[in-house]
Amino acid sequence: MAFILQPLPYAYDALEPYMSEKTLGFHHDKHHATYVATLNTLVKETEFANKSLEEIVLATYNEASKTSIFNNAAQVWNHTFFWNCMKPNGGGQPSGILAEKLNHSFGSFDRFATEFKSAGATQFGSGYVWLVLDQDQLKVVITGNATNPLVNQQIPLLTCDVWEHAYYLDYQNRRSDFLQSFLQHLVNWEFVIQQLQMHQLAHA
Ligand SMILES: [Fe+2]
Numbered sequence: 001m002a003f004i005l006q007p008l009p010y011a012y013d014a015l016e017p018y019m020s021e022k023t024l025g026f027h028h029d030k031h032h033a034t035y036v037a038t039l040n041t042l043v044k045e046t047e048f049a050n051k052s053l054e055e056i057v058l059a060t061y062n063e064a065s066k067t068s069i070f071n072n073a074a075q076v077w078n079h080t081f082f083w084n085c086m087k088p089n090g091g092g093q094p095s096g097i098l099a100e101k102l103n104h105s106f107g108s109f110d111r112f113a114t115e116f117k118s119a120g121a122t123q124f125g126s127g128y129v130w131l132v133l134d135q136d137q138l139k140v141v142i143t144g145n146a147t148n149p150l151v152n153q154q155i156p157l158l159t160c161d162v163w164e165h166a167y168y169l170d171y172q173n174r175r176s177d178f179l180q181s182f183l184q185h186l187v188n189w190e191f192v193i194q195q196l197q198m199h200q201l202a203h204a
Helices: 022-044 052-060 063-083 094-107 109-122 175-185 189-202
Strands: 127-134 137-144 155-161
Touching: 022 063, 052 063, 052 094, 063 155, 094 137, 094 189, 109 127, 109 137, 109 175, 127 189, 155 175, 155 189
Parallel strands: none
Antiparallel strands: 127 137, 127 155
16 A cells, blocks of 8 residues: 555645745645655565554664665654644644643743754754653654654654755744744644643553
């Protein structure tokens, strides 16, 4: 079964003006689509053809002969996750259980936001900044290129893609401004809470 390009969960212009229709169109229809097409070519008639994306990511991580498969599988997973982490009129602060956990792990929402923005801004080159659940702690982590926290046994809750293709048309070199807009106007906290709850239910 070939992997498919998941459609965006909102319209191309739904995140304007914080992420333009042009950025989202290129990012989903060119970058994400290419990772899906390349992955399908690479895994065709191999042991990975009928595996899930997560299984492929975990099985190919740090395997020198399988770097291309890892990169494309992880990028397909990362992009679908990233789209779900945003929504129109998103951002601001979460409430309930997530607010409590952020306070517990970081001291306050503002301290979490500062750490998330600073980590994303200092990730050298391409990569992602994440909020993850590691054991019972929330942590901010960064990963380079296609790598994601699944390979470190961490549960991804939120990510922002900080590859230049994610923001350059809208913010040029101002990655910090993009991260600020992402937290203030785009984050889909309901999705983040859902990730946390799914994990807690699975381990109840
Ligand atoms: Fe991307």
